[in-house]
Amino acid sequence: MIRPIVKYGDEILHRPAERVDAMTPELRVLIDDMIDTMYAAPGVGLAAPQVGVALRIFVVDISVGRRSDDLLVFVNPEFVEREGMQLEEEGCLSVPGFHATVPRAQRVVVKGQDRTGGEVIVEGIGLLARALQHELDHLDGHLFLDRLRGVQRDIIVRKIRKLRRSARW
Numbered sequence: 001m002i003r004p005i006v007k008y009g010d011e012i013l014h015r016p017a018e019r020v021d022a023m024t025p026e027l028r029v030l031i032d033d034m035i036d037t038m039y040a041a042p043g044v045g046l047a048a049p050q051v052g053v054a055l056r057i058f059v060v061d062i063s064v065g066r067r068s069d070d071l072l073v074f075v076n077p078e079f080v081e082r083e084g085m086q087l088e089e090e091g092c093l094s095v096p097g098f099h100a101t102v103p104r105a106q107r108v109v110v111k112g113q114d115r116t117g118g119e120v121i122v123e124g125i126g127l128l129a130r131a132l133q134h135e136l137d138h139l140d141g142h143l144f145l146d147r148l149r150g151v152q153r154d155i156i157v158r159k160i161r162k163l164r165r166s167a168r169w
C-alpha cells in the first residue's frame with residue numbers, strides 16, 4: 001500500500017527516530033508499504049519518518065525496481081566505515097522540487113538487521129553510498145538541506161516557507 005510522504009516542516013522529519021526492539025507483523029507491513037511508496041514516487045530510498053513513523057528503518061533501491069538484488073531493507077542501521085568524499089546533486093521525496101550538491105563519503109559500510117531480524121552488512125560506493133548516507137541521516141532527523149552551507153540552505157528554506165504560506169507545499 002502506498003502511504004503519503006510527509007514533507008519538510010513536519011516535525012517527525014526533524015527529530016531522531018527510535019530503535020526497533022522487535023520485528024512484528026505490523027513492521028513487516030510498514031516495510032512492504034515503504035517499498036511500494038518508494039517505487040511509486042519513484043525514488044531510490046525512503047526512511048520510515050518520511051511516512052510518519054519515527055522508527056529506525058529505511059529501504060533503498062538504486063535501480064528503482066529494475067534489479068531485484070538492489071532492494072535493501074535496513075532496520076537499526078549504523079555505519080561501520082566511512083571514507084573518501086563525493087560531491088553530487090541530491091534530492092529528497094520530502095523536499096520535492098529542490099536539488100543541491102551535497103558532500104558525502106565516497107564509500108560506506110552499513111550494518112543493521114533485515115526484515116527477518118537477521119544481520120546485514122552492505123558496502124556502498126558512489127550512488128549507493130550516497131543513498132545509504134541520505135537515508136541514515138533521515139533516522140537522525142537530518143535532511144540533505146542540513147548538510148548545505150548556510151546561504152544555500154537559507155535560499156531553499158525561504159522558498160519552501162513561501163510555498164507553505166500559499167498552501168502549495
Ligand SMILES: [Zn+2]
Nearest residue numbers: 091092093094
Ligand atoms: Zn530524503
